[in-house]
Amino acid sequence: MSEKEIIERELVERIKNDDESAFIEVYDLFWKRLFNFGFKKLGKKEIVEGIVQEVFIDFWSKRKKLEIHTSLSSYLFSAVTYRIINQYKSQSIRDKFSEMEKSKGERSSSSAEEKVLYNDLKSNIKKVVGGFPPQRQKVYKLRFNKGLSYIEIAQNLEISVSTVEKHLMRALKDIRISLRELSL
Template identity: 50%
Template sequence: MREIETRLLEQIKKGNEMAFVEVYDKYWKQLFNSGYKRFQKKEIVEGLVQEVFVEMWQKRASLMVHTSLGAYLFTALKYKVINQMKSQMVKEKYVAFVTSRKSNFGSEVEEKIFYKELDEAYKQEIANLPSQAKRVYELKNTEGLSYVEISQEMGISVSTVEKHMIKALKILRQNLRNYCV
């Protein structure tokens, strides 16, 4: 590191705001231009450069610069830009997912109608289950009982409870398969 940068860095570590302003003035435009080449959104790059300087000031007491102050700042900005790009990609994928889901389901009114039909069919299929399978299914899913608690409630073995649950689920899956998207 050059001698001037070393002195500026030492002054910043001690909380000297004027030394910080000097570094800010020297590097802000260079950092902005570098960031803008990679991520061409002015407001976002301005924010990222600002974050680099804010974090530098906040961490000033423990700041460790091994090469040069400029290299430190450019590296910090590079990682901010990379993280921003990753974040942007995640947002874009989410928007694409939501958009594709909407086009698959149609309007909100259609979704409500579909849900109502599904709910009615589900209730009807539960009502049509064989009595033991229906009772096991309701105790498990409505009352939240465990298989052991259901076996005690109904006076049957745990393996019989499992068999009734398997039977109920198989019937429901088969009879509600037309509602799967």
């Protein structure tokens, strides 16, 4: 086992024992590398920043149950890779949905089932968003209803970009969980 692997294992053990300073070491050691890796794959700064933040949030929140069978480096890069793949899938679904919406205007009528499903989805998302804390609700609406960038939202609400990211990550996670529960 190399010295690097020993250091990484020690850091993981410290993190499992709630050592925030070890987590900060890992964050400082890997954030930029993970961001650069993700940016090469995705090419979208704000999305990659959000992905890397989500990986670290999950890493910390699941610290007690962490089972890393490879190196810490491999674990984190794999986590970013999977999130990028999910981003591609999500974008593909959004693109298909957008295309479907555009073609609705071209078609004279769409099926009743599609309308019901669309209205249910819209209604469920609106209900989940309505249950958000006020600040998260504002951030969500500025991003998805008004189409503002993270920076514009931060300036508009006089908060940091990382706070905007945290609100949006939590909002999207809550929506995903809610929609997943509906499909069960």
